[in-house]
Amino acid sequence: MSEKKIKKITELTCSEVQNLINSVDIVLFDIDGALLVNSLPLPGSTELIAKLRKLNKDIRFVTNNTLYSIETIKDNLRFFNAEHKDIFTPIPSLLEYIKLTNYTQDIYVIGSSTVTNILRQNGLKIIEFKDIHPSLHIEETGVALKELLLKALEIFQVADALLRNIKSIKLISGISDDMTPLARNLMVIGTKYYLDGLERWSGMKAIPMAKPAHELGDILKSVLNITDSQRVLMVGDNVETDIGFGVNSGFKTFLVLTGATTKEQVEIWKYSESLKPDYLAQDLEDLYEKIKEM
Ligand SMILES: [Mg+2]
Structure with a gap:
């Protein structure tokens, strides 16, 4: 089997990244390590979400965290104007x-x-x-x-x-x-x-019932009326849970290096080949920079 090539956002042209954004209707975000660290927004995250909403993308948040109530998670996501219905947990x-x-x-x-x-x-x-x-x-x-x-x-x-x-x-x-x-x-x-x-x-x-299981993806598909899984992009910092969830659900996948995964772990890939993300960026700012003029 040939090795899958991960596309690095910084190495793509603006129009290539914009084509990616045009190819999806729904963007799913993991929370900790992807959008927030120590309860504060990571670089580019608030701008990116505002921009994606302007482009009519449906933004949802998918976390495995069941220690906090949805109300608490919503409050943690106040920088992103998340609503109750936007948050999915096991x-x-x-x-x-x-x-x-x-x-x-x-x-x-x-x-x-x-x-x-x-x-x-x-x-x-x-x-x-x-x-x-x-x-x-x-x-x-x-x-x-x-x-x-x-x-x-x-x-x-x-x-x-x-x-x-x-x-x-x-x-x-x-x-x-x-x-x-x-x-x-x-x-x-x-x-x-x-x-x-x-x-x-x-x-x-x-x-x-949690990421990476497709069961959670099935619920999302039924609640959000998703008929084409490839028009969904899953963004997260954890290869096994976030990227695994995207792969198991048939979504496009996007890994950021602001949380659980280091640059070295991507360079020397130790996970299974099927867990390689489609796209990679250091942080969400890299992505925002490529689409801010859209
Ligand atoms: Mg995370």
């Missing part, structure tokens, strides 16, 4: 899945209070570890979460017991990071570790 994708499969039984949730609250508001019957062990009540702040992590094994043992003992049970996953930032300077073992364990112990495969 939670709406899970709700859609539950609706499609007519699921009405109890759901054991290992997740943030944002997740459990939204599921409850949608009339679903939720069981959490603290319902089984009422003495466990820990506020979801950075330091207290550290205590919660010490309980993680017990929390996952309950899940394992359920998976082994209930016939026709399903395992559904959200974000599956290897490491997760809980707070500034507090990186902890991510959900991938526990999910891998659950899959191995139970012999079940999780149904994923």
Whole structure:
């Protein structure tokens, strides 16, 4: 198989980049590391989004973050005038899945209070570890979460017991990071570790609801009436989640080097060949510079 050539935005002419923009109707943005860093807009991001909107592009935001409510995410995106309907997370994708499969039984949730609250508001019957062990009540702040992590094994043992003992049970996953930032300077073992364990112990495969799974892309396509996936551009900083999501959903893909991926990682490509993005830029300013005269 011949190697795919990643197109660098700075090496393309303005008209080539403008043709790219003309070839899409919808632009999906990852948030952290692509648009924002430490809650502040990255270079060129606000100008780019304003420009794309002027060009009648439909701008949406796709994040795996389920720690924050949509209201909080919307507030974090205030620089970009995001509205509630513009934000997609694994939670709406899970709700859609539950609706499609007519699921009405109890759901054991290992997740943030944002997740459990939204599921409850949608009339679903939720069981959490603290319902089984009422003495466990820990506020979801950075330091207290550290205590919660010490309980993680017990929390996952309950899940394992359920998976082994209930016939026709399903395992559904959200974000599956290897490491997760809980707070500034507090990186902890991510959900991938526990999910891998659950899959191995139970012999079940999780149904994923977060990027890079195409399931989230399917929801987007149905909500946004997307008939031609190639008229969608996915922009993000993470090869495995953002570019993987774009590839799995059939979208055009655009990698920026303002977050999870370094220039060296692109130069010495260590991911699978299929995860190579169509386009690459150091930051969104590079893209804005090429289209600002459009
Ligand atoms: Mg990101």
